[in-house]
Amino acid sequence: MVINEQPNTDRIWEWMKEVEDPEIPVLNVIDLGVVRKIGYEGETLVVTITPTYSGCPAMKTIEKDIAEVLEEYGVNNYRIETVLSPAWTTDWMSDEGKLKLHQVGIAPPVGHSADKSLLMGKIRTVRCPICGSEDTQMVSQFGSTACKALYKCENCLEPFDHFKCI
Amino acid sequence: MNQDLFKFLLRWADNSLIHGQRLAQWCGHGPALEEDIALTNTALDYIGQATNLYKYAAQIEGQGRDEDQIAFLRDEWEYYNLVLLEQPNGDYAFTMARQFLFATWYHLVLNEMMQSQDAFLSGFAEKSAKELKYHVVHARDWMLRMGDGTEESHSRIQKAVDEVWAYLPEMFEMDELDQRMLQQGIGVDLKKIQTQWRSQIEAVLTEATLRIPADGWGHTGGKNGKHSEHLGYILAEMQYLQRTYPGAKW
Numbered sequence A: 001m002v003i004n005e006q007p008n009t010d011r012i013w014e015w016m017k018e019v020e021d022p023e024i025p026v027l028n029v030i031d032l033g034v035v036r037k038i039g040y041e042g043e044t045l046v047v048t049i050t051p052t053y054s055g056c057p058a059m060k061t062i063e064k065d066i067a068e069v070l071e072e073y074g075v076n077n078y079r080i081e082t083v084l085s086p087a088w089t090t091d092w093m094s095d096e097g098k099l100k101l102h103q104v105g106i107a108p109p110v111g112h113s114a115d116k117s118l119l120m121g122k123i124r125t126v127r128c129p130i131c132g133s134e135d136t137q138m139v140s141q142f143g144s145t146a147c148k149a150l151y152k153c154e155n156c157l158e159p160f161d162h163f164k165c166i
Numbered sequence B: 001m002n003q004d005l006f007k008f009l010l011r012w013a014d015n016s017l018i019h020g021q022r023l024a025q026w027c028g029h030g031p032a033l034e035e036d037i038a039l040t041n042t043a044l045d046y047i048g049q050a051t052n053l054y055k056y057a058a059q060i061e062g063q064g065r066d067e068d069q070i071a072f073l074r075d076e077w078e079y080y081n082l083v084l085l086e087q088p089n090g091d092y093a094f095t096m097a098r099q100f101l102f103a104t105w106y107h108l109v110l111n112e113m114m115q116s117q118d119a120f121l122s123g124f125a126e127k128s129a130k131e132l133k134y135h136v137v138h139a140r141d142w143m144l145r146m147g148d149g150t151e152e153s154h155s156r157i158q159k160a161v162d163e164v165w166a167y168l169p170e171m172f173e174m175d176e177l178d179q180r181m182l183q184q185g186i187g188v189d190l191k192k193i194q195t196q197w198r199s200q201i202e203a204v205l206t207e208a209t210l211r212i213p214a215d216g217w218g219h220t221g222g223k224n225g226k227h228s229e230h231l232g233y234i235l236a237e238m239q240y241l242q243r244t245y246p247g248a249k250w
Helices: A011-016 A060-073 A097-105 B003-024 B033-059 B069-072 B094-115 B120-148 B150-164 B170-174 B178-181 B190-207 B230-244
Strands: A036-042 A044-049 A079-082 A137-141 A148-152 A160-161
Touching: A011 A036, A011 A044, A011 A060, A036 B069, A044 B150, A044 B230, A060 A079, A079 B069, A148 B170, B003 B033, B003 B094, B003 B178, B033 B069, B033 B094, B033 B120, B069 B230, B094 B120, B094 B150, B094 B190, B120 B150, B120 B190, B170 B190
Parallel strands: A044 A079
Antiparallel strands: A036 A044, A137 A148, A148 A160
């Protein structure tokens, strides 16, 4: 399919929802807040993305997948740019994204990233995504991917991932 | 090319890369599965930060090199990381003492770097500081656990702190390049950070029932390419493939 006129950016935002996060495929890149800007520079479509973590190994795949979706829709004149600033924050995650995480058993980020309590050694209450109990304990600040921490539920005894609030 | 800025960027990038490589050596050897995962996650953050800095350094250099060529095709004397970071991992106490003392410092550095006039560096610092926060919290927990733990863990972590101590003065050295970068509003005042760093680490060491070592002679030279014997071994392993099969692609 070849489209001759420039597709409206609103449509491109919609298309981007087809790009999954390769590590947590229940989320798309819009849920995750990784796509920051979509616009035209003359004839060229520029999609600006930002990494969740500096070393996130999914970024290369995300870039490739975005390119594939654009080409499927007939966009061939495009550039994908990576920016570091402003730094990605879980505050940009959509409510829909948080709900989807919860549904697959990953506790979504809690609270607001500006909260400095972590450095003071305080840990926020994270609700168990399986039984809903608040009686949970952090096992490790680091989990199966850079963006997650490892928790366990003292009530249903299940271990679970928590998407860290940064 | 802005030679000053290029070298300045390499110092930070090389710190991240070499530290990341050392931490990654724990992969499959951590004392517990969670720690294995924690250290490899941490290593990934540092290697990602290094990649971001090398990309920008390549742009400043303007010779058409990319981040991989800068990382894989330089020799020891062209590496500008702190001598501390290339030291072998030792036991878990040494790894954690280094991680704690370095990450606390680097977190403060990044907080200052956010004010840099260089737009890339300030953005880089803002991003990386978020990651460092987790590294500091993780390492601090281990300082408390080992220091205020058993007789054996206490003596091991104390020995590790004593050993790391002699490598720390290099973190606060302000040579002419650092001064010029500071004057241009790009760099960071490392002397200014020293007081803050000292009070943060003293509080944790004291809580961990550890003795604060006396200041004395320090190892130095890394920031200008003079390294201990250990860096060469890291580079030999890391660069083997690109040196043997130049230009090989993944």
